[in-house]
Amino acid sequence: QVQLVESGGGLVQAGGSLRLSCAGSGRTFGNYAMGWFRQGLGKEREFVAAINWSGGSALYADSAKGRFTISRGIAASTVYLQINSLKPEDTAIYYCAASRTFGATSESQYAYWGQGTQVTVSS
Numbered sequence: 001q002v003q004l005v006e007s008g009g010g011l012v013q014a015g016g017s018l019r020l021s022c023a024g025s026g027r028t029f030g031n032y033a034m035g036w037f038r039q040g041l042g043k044e045r046e047f048v049a050a051i052n053w054s055g056g057s058a059l060y061a062d063s064a065k066g067r068f069t070i071s072r073g074i075a076a077s078t079v080y081l082q083i084n085s086l087k088p089e090d091t092a093i094y095y096c097a098a099s100r101t102f103g104a105t106s107e108s109q110y111a112y113w114g115q116g117t118q119v120t121v122s123s
Helices: none
Strands: 003-007 010-013 018-025 033-039 046-051 058-060 068-072 078-083 092-099 117-122
Touching: 003 092, 018 033, 018 092, 018 117, 033 068, 033 078, 046 068, 046 078, 058 068, 078 092
Parallel strands: 010 117
Antiparallel strands: 003 018, 018 078, 033 046, 033 092, 046 058, 068 078, 092 117
16 A cells, blocks of 8 residues: 655745655555646646656656656655746646556556645746
8 A cells, every 4th residue: 555645735926936745655655656647627637747666767748848847755755846937827736646657647557646735826
C-alpha cells in the first residue's frame, strides 16, 4: 500500500512560482514512477508530468514543457513539481499519483492517488 500527501498549493499572482510537494510512504513507494495531474473547474483531469523511480527520467505534457519541472528528493520519498511563470489557466487541483510504469499518461495507469492541493492563480 502506498500513501500520498500533496502540499504547497495556494493563491499566487500571475507570473509567480510555486513548488508542490508529494510525500509518499509505504514499503514499496520507492519502486513506483510518479506523476502529477491537474483538474480545473469543470474540466477533465489531465496529465502534467511524470518521473521514474530513480528521478533520472522525466516526461512532460506539451502544455507543461518549459514552465514545469518534476523532480524527486534524494531519498525518493518526496516528489516535487516546480511551476514558474504561473498563469490563470494553471488554476486547478493538482494531484500526485503512483504508477508501476514510467511514462504513463493515463489516469487508469496510476494505482495510488493523493487528495490533491489547490493552486489558484490570480490575474
